[in-house]
Structure formats: C-alpha cells, structure tokens
Amino acid sequence: MTLDGHDIPLLAALTAAIVAPLAAALHIGRGGAPADPRQPAILSLVVALVASLTITRFWMSGPEVTLELGQRLGGGYLVHVDGLTAVLLPFVALVELAIVMVAPKRFLDGPATVRILLGAATRLALFATSHPLVLIVAWVATALPIWSSTRATPGGQIAARVYAIIMTMAVASMTVGTLMMIADPPWEAGGGAVGASGGWLVALAVLVRKGIVPFHSWYPALFRGAPMSTALAATVPQIASYTAVRLFFGHADHGDGVGAELIVLSQLALLTATYGAALALVQRDLRGLIGTLAMSQSALVLAGLAGKLPMELNGAFCTWISSGLALTGLGLVGWALESRAGPLSLETPQGRFADAPLLAAFFLLFGLSAIGLPGTLSFVADDLLVSGSLDEQLHAGLLVIAATVLSAIAVMRGWLMVFGGPSSVDGPRHHLLPRERIALTALFGTIVLLGLWPAPLVRELERAGSELLGVPVGGRGAAEHHPDQGTGPTSPSGDAS
C-alpha cells in the first residue's frame, strides 16, 4: 500500500495525538515532574487536542481523505481514520484534558497521572483502528489502568473486583468471537456458521463492556468505588460502541448495512436506557446518580446505532458526543464539590448552594445539557434520536422518550437535593479555581456551540454514517413517503385522506 499526499499530514497529526500523552506519561513516570505532574499532562493533552482537531479539519476539507493502512484482516484496518474517527478523536482528547484540569490535587500524584495519560493515549489509538485484533489489545490496555486505579482507591475493592470479572468476561468473549469471525468471515460470500457464532460472541462482549442489561451493574459500582476520573474515562468514550460500529457495520450479508447482532443489542439497549434512567430517580448518592445516568445515556447511543435511517444513526452519534461532554462536566462538578464538602447524599437536601453557587450553576447547566436543553447539542441529539426511533419503531421511540423524561427528572432531583436545603456552611465560600473554571467553561461552551450551530457536525456525521452504511449521503430515508407531504400552501387540496 502507498501513502497519498494528504495521508502524510493526517498520519503525522494522528501520531502527534497519540504520542504526546505517551511522552508525557514517560516523562512523569521517570520522575520528570514530581512536584506538579498536572502541567506536562495538560500540555500533552492540549497537543493531542490540537492534533485531533487538525484531523477533523482534514476530514471536513474533502471526501477523499479516509486513511486506511495495514492489512485488511477481519474486516478492519490497522490504521483507519474516517469521519467517525475524525469526530471522536477531539471529543476524547477534550474529555481527557478536562479531567486532568479539574482533578483535585490529591488525586493527581505521579502514578495516577501516568495512568490517566496512558489510558488517554490508548483510547486515542483505539479510535483510529478498525483491526479486530488491535481492538482486543486496546480493550485490555484501556481496562488495566482503570482496574488498577480502582483497586488502589480506599473502598474501591468491590468495584475493582466487579470490573475485573466483567472485563475478563468481555475480553474473553471478544477474543474467541473475533478469532471465529476471522477463521470463517461472515462478511464474505459463503461465510459459515462458525463466523456467524463468532459475531454473536462479539455482540455479547459489546453487551458486557457497554453495561447493557443484564450486565449493567458495573456502571454505578465503578462510579461509587473508583476516582471520578477513572469512572469517566472508563465510560464516557464508549469503546464498545466504537467496536460495534467497526465490526457490525457495512457487512455484505446485511442488506441494510447493519449487522443483525447490532439490532438485537439495540433492543436490549433501549430497555437499559429506560431502566437506567428509572434507577437514577431513586439513587441515594450523587455518584450513583451519575453512574446510572451514564448507563442510560450510553445505552441510548447503542440503541440508535442500529437505526436504519441516517437520522437515527446521526442522533446516536450526536448523543455519543453530547452526553459524553455533559456527563463529564457533571461528574467533574460533582468531584470538585466532593473534594470540598465530602460525599454527597441525595436522601436529604444538602444545602450546598450558598457555599458553592458557581458549582451549582455548572451542575445545573451540565445536567440540563445531558437531557435535551434547547441550545445545546443534546437537544439536537434527542430530536434526531426520537424522530428516527419513532419513524422506525413505535416502541423504540416511546422507550427513548421515557428514558429522556426520567433522566431529566433524576437530574433535577439531584440538583435540588445537593444544592437545595438549609445552608450547611462549614467554612469559607468555595470559589472555583481558575483551571476548574476554564475546563468547565470550555466543556459547556463546546456543548452550546455545537448546539447553536450543529449543521457542520451533523453534516459530517451524516457523511460518516452514510459511508459506514455504504449508502449515499441522504440516500436512505431522504425519499421516504410522508402521508401528507406535498400538501403545502401551494396545494391545499392535497389532503392525504
């Protein structure tokens, strides 16, 4: 294979995005910044973010910039940069950067920073490959720092053990399934039962890794037992969704471009989204609330991924990004508040408004951003997801609506319980640190910017989705028949009745 002219800068940007956090991790690991590891970590993640945005810019500049390198083994490439990667890389880099900026000092010693940076580099690398074997390695490489960080946290042993059990199951299922698919490729003509069974094993792995019912319990457990940075890094990027897209999309044996496995997964995901949102209503602590919300929102993404309409697929991609950014913000605000005031119960009003009004404002803004506040990306995402789901299946649309309604009530209850109630002043008013304010403002600003001006993102996601489905842009669903279409003001007599 040869590299085209535009591939080289793309590859250089990708390398910079992955190598920068790796280099910083190495530097800190060798004792290069014992006093304040935050600075090199921030610098490296800024480099990763800029490099990722460069890749996005390349992708948006024209249709012929998809980078595919390496042997096409098992349906994927070693290096694969397309529209999905171009959108997800800056998203992951921004989330990791915000985590490092807001993390309280006592949670950001040398080893913890190294773990965060290694995890960030692995996740960035993972989103630039579609090679099944590399994906397996990346699953393990991303899970290990999370497990180790959780295990090292006081009181995190239960969560670490649950996470280890779940991940072992997921990786084993993924490995066996992938090997079966490679041995008997179901996407090739004449693919047999072995490959098809492998596909279902991979689906099981995705099910477990994504916390879909009945394998969902590790989500809230991790949020309760691990540092917030670890829990967010484990759940927000949605590695399993990415794997599902890479392995189940565009197969020749599926007429509509979506694997049958994904359709089954999406039905379970719909249930999970609603169930998670319902559980969020009765959580007794803030971490449990964020964990169950993350479980619900993550399931919504998978539910939308099986959509046969570009609208639904686009809604899933938008939810991926909007809920990821919003939940990161919500988690970081909760973490900042916890580091000042201790664990936060939702059983009685905690009265935190008076001593942390800005955190209250950010909590509310991020919470509402996760549930479809107009003017934010989640409003666009909800609109597309609900419309697409209802267009396709009534029950799917109703479950998506139920999930969004329940999540919204849970978020508002959380806000009222944490910040409302008689003031419990236990010291001076808690001002936000400049780094916290910058990170939270940048996150919220991104959500608002993409919400007020969503057209470029939606257009690129539609292009990426069409490429994945193997249909022309706007091809499917664009020519759908509408019972009353065409009965506009110019043809009032055209009532479809």
Add this chain to the structure above:
Amino acid sequence: MTFFAAFLAAAPLNRLFGLLDVSAASTHAIVSLLVVLQLAAPAATLVLVGLPALLDRPLREQTTTRLVGGAFTLAFLAGLVTLAVLASRGFAPEQVHLGTWFSVGHHDATVDLVADGLSVPYVCFSTGLCALVNAFAGKYLHREPGFTRFFVLLTLFGTGMNLMVLAGSIDVLFAGWEFLGISSTMLIGFFHERTNALKAALRAFTTYRICDVGLLAAGVMIHRAVGSGDFERLFEGVWPNADCLVSPGNATLVSLLLVFAAMGKSAQVPFSNWLPRAMEGPTPSSAIFYGALSIHAGAYVLLRCEALLDAAPVARVALVLIGGFTAIHAALVGRVQTDLKSMLAYASMTQAGIIFVEIGLGFRVVALVHIVSHAILRSLQILRSPSALHDRHELEAALGGHPGAASWSVVKLFPEKTQAWLYRVALDRGFEEMAVARFVVGPVRRLLERLEEAETAWIDWLGTPAADRERDRAGRRQQQGRPR
C-alpha cells in the same frame, strides 16, 4: 381579530404607516427585522446578565434591572410596530425564515418564525408584562441574595416565551416551551433553603416533563406527516380561520398529543396539584408565571394549532371535558384555601379551565381576549397580595375584629349533608393528590427502590470474594449469639 383590527385602525401609528404606502417586500423585510428584534432583545440580555454571573462577576442591581427592563421594553415596542404593520395589511401572516438549523435525510429542523394576528398581540402582551414585573421585582428583591439569579431566569423565561409565541415550526415552539419549564422550575425553587420550595419545584418539573412527552411526540408526528415541522405545511390562512392541510387522522392524533402537553403547563386535572405549591417562589415570578403567562402557555399552543383542532372533533370534546372539570374542581377547592396565594392559584386554574372550554367550543378570539384580560387582572392581584394582606391586618386592627365574610354563597343552595361532603372534598383538593400519590407515584417508587436494593445486593455479592462473604456471615452469627 376584528377587535384588534378595529383597535389598531384607530391608532395614530397605524394611520402614519398607511400613509407611507410601503411595498409588500419592504413590509416583509421590516416585519422580519422587528420579529428578530423581539426575540434577540431578551436573548442578548440573558447572555449579558448571565455570563458575568457565571464568571462570578455579577452586574450591579441597577444595571441588571435597566438592561432587563430595556430589553423587554424594546421587544414590546417592536411588537407594537409589528402589530401596526400587520393591522394595516389585514393581519395576513408574515413568515420569517431564519434558515435551516440542521438537516438529516428527510428531517429538516428549520428556524421559522411567524408574525400574525395571534403571535404579535401575544408578544406585546407578554413583553409588556415582563417589563412591568421587572420594574416591580427590582424594588421587591432589592439586596436579595438571588437577585441576579431571578433576573437571569426572568430573561430566560422572556426569551422562551417569545420563542414559543413567535414560533413558525413545532421545533422552535418546543425549544421555547422547554425554556419556560426550566425557568418556571428554578423560580419555584428560588428560595432553595426551604424544603417545601424544593419539593414544589420537583413536583412542577416532573409534571412538566411528563406532559412534554405530548409535545415531543406531536412534533415527531408532524414531521412524519408533512416531512417538516413548519406550521405553514400544517395549516394555511389567516388566524383564527386557517385551514388544516393534514388528514383528519393525523390532525386528531397531533391535537390529542397537544392537549396532553397543554394540560401540564396549564395545570388541568389530573396534572394540577403543582400549581398551588408553585406559589413558593417570589411574588413577582408567581404573578408572571402562574397568574399570567406560563399558566396560559398550553392554551396558546392550542390556539396556535386551532386549525388542527377544527379537524379533530374528538380532541375538542376532550378539551371541553377536561377544561370544564378543572374549572369546577378548582372553583370548589379554591373556596376553602386559607392563604391568599393558594386561593389565587386556584382562581387561575379555574380561568384556565374555562379558557380550555372556550377553545374546545371554537371561540378562539374570545379565548385570546380572556387570556389577556385574566392575565392582567391576576398578575395585578398576585403582585398586590403582600400589601393586601397588610391592608387587611390594618383594617382588622381598626375595626377591632374580623370584618365578616359574605353571608350568601351558592353552596348554601345544597342540602347540608352535600355541603359537608363538598367541604371535605374541597379540603382534600378533590382527592386528586391522594389518588396520584397512592396509585401512581407510591407503587412506582416502591418498585424502583426494591430494584435498587437488589442491584446493590448483587454488586456486593459479586464484588466480595467467597471467603470474605463466609467470614462476614460468621461474624454476624457470632454477634447474634447463634454459634454454628
């Protein structure tokens, strides 16, 4: 409509505009500009007041009230000029297409606004009220810790209201509707240190979100039916005599969903119990939300889609029944309230119910006039309520006792047993809350709590090694004094 046309025909501004002989294209450009101004003024103020507060640098009180008051006054004046322009053209609707927000497949989210005989008078009325309440609140909330927060929420509400009223598509209307719900919730919980205020805010928000399902689903159905959310594809003609362009089946489905959505915001039975509790918020917000604008938001949506209701007799019957029942319920319950704000809340609910009946019966202009007149009267009553209580106390002090209640009541026409029963029903607020709590909220909550307990137990079991579990069990047995 004739009422407005006659009123404006006599207005000097309208005569002046008529003399200018402006072309249709110029009229469209002028109206577009004015409509955008009505929306942009409160939205810009929201950013100007909200952003410094978010950066921990809130503006001074005087600056805040001047900015907010200026924005609402500007929007009000822009509305008046638009009204004059429209009146001179016989209230023919002017569509303002601001562009396509985003587009995927056949799904176009357009940003369309509409200036017509419904939206523009309503904007004048709502921005005028907001400007007055701003002036009142500037004094009323002086040195209140949440001063800036109140005005941020007031501008958010104003922006949402104008967005909803001027919406030319269901997508834009839904966005405005959501802003209304959020600002309303936050203002009910304004005094966040009071537990009752928190409970009231959560109750209101829950009701809103449940009923928002109706609007959300209606939006999707409209997109499915006509491929877009634009109202001009749903109906055409001059309000209130527009013609429906969709099939009766679609019109009925969408209308019923809209009625469901309207029931929440307009506090119709069985979604009414949030309203009396919403009075936990500051008096200015109670006046503008639950006496004037928010309580009528549902009715406005129904008026906007009146052409659909014309093609949906089932929905109209439902409206009459729901509105009638709510009016009777609220009139009855309101009679036994022991505090002034609750009494006014039930009075608002009664009028909202009657307005629903009017819309259901097809009296659209009557309903609009009713909304405006009721809103003005009720907001005055609520704003006056603190000083009215003070006056009452002074009167009682001067008289040396209770001045006495009215001696006659319509209830006295009923037999004594019925009177006693009605009194009991009214005291228990028609058993509405009890029924909802016992048969809906309670069982759902208990089920979810059991599920959560099971989840926690499962995680503990899975996350604890077998040896540790056995050791824990042994320890517990030892503590209980039951050796193995």
